[in-house]
Amino acid sequence: MLPPRSSTSPPDRRLAVSVVPQGPRTLVALAGRVDESSGLSAVAQIPTREVVIDLGGITFINSLGVREWVRALRSLLGRRAEVTLTHVAAALVPQMNMVREMSAGARIASFEAPYSCEKCGHEGPMMIDVGVHGDLLRAMSAPKLPCPECKATMVCDEIPGQYFLFLELDQAASRVG
């Protein structure tokens, strides 16, 4: 899930922030560690109405990083931006389940969950598309995904009723309806 790194990339310690304006929306990609050295002011100040943030490259976040992130998200939501989070890394999901301000008010499009294959033993994070599997997720049930190694059915290693809480799907549905 990590983005490819060229030989000129800095070491994994600092957060890489990519901000690409695209008409009415801005595409953001974050990769690396989110901590006290992670300046997210470039994200907080994005002026477009739609902001899509790819979190697939996040490898680690500490409590100071959580604070930076919440501050940036609050700033965007305070301007009534529509914030979508995609590819939420497995490193972030437990934090989002503990600190609801990390994702409250944003739409989650996809996220990682740890899966394992009982047939061949392959283990690894799998990306779950909320749009595709919304009904199952709303029922707090893990989708069955094919093993990338042997194509057998993989099982989710987390307890769905706890791991999927941050999605807040029921509330999202009632807001729409």
Ligand SMILES: [Zn+2]
């Ligand atoms: Zn397998």
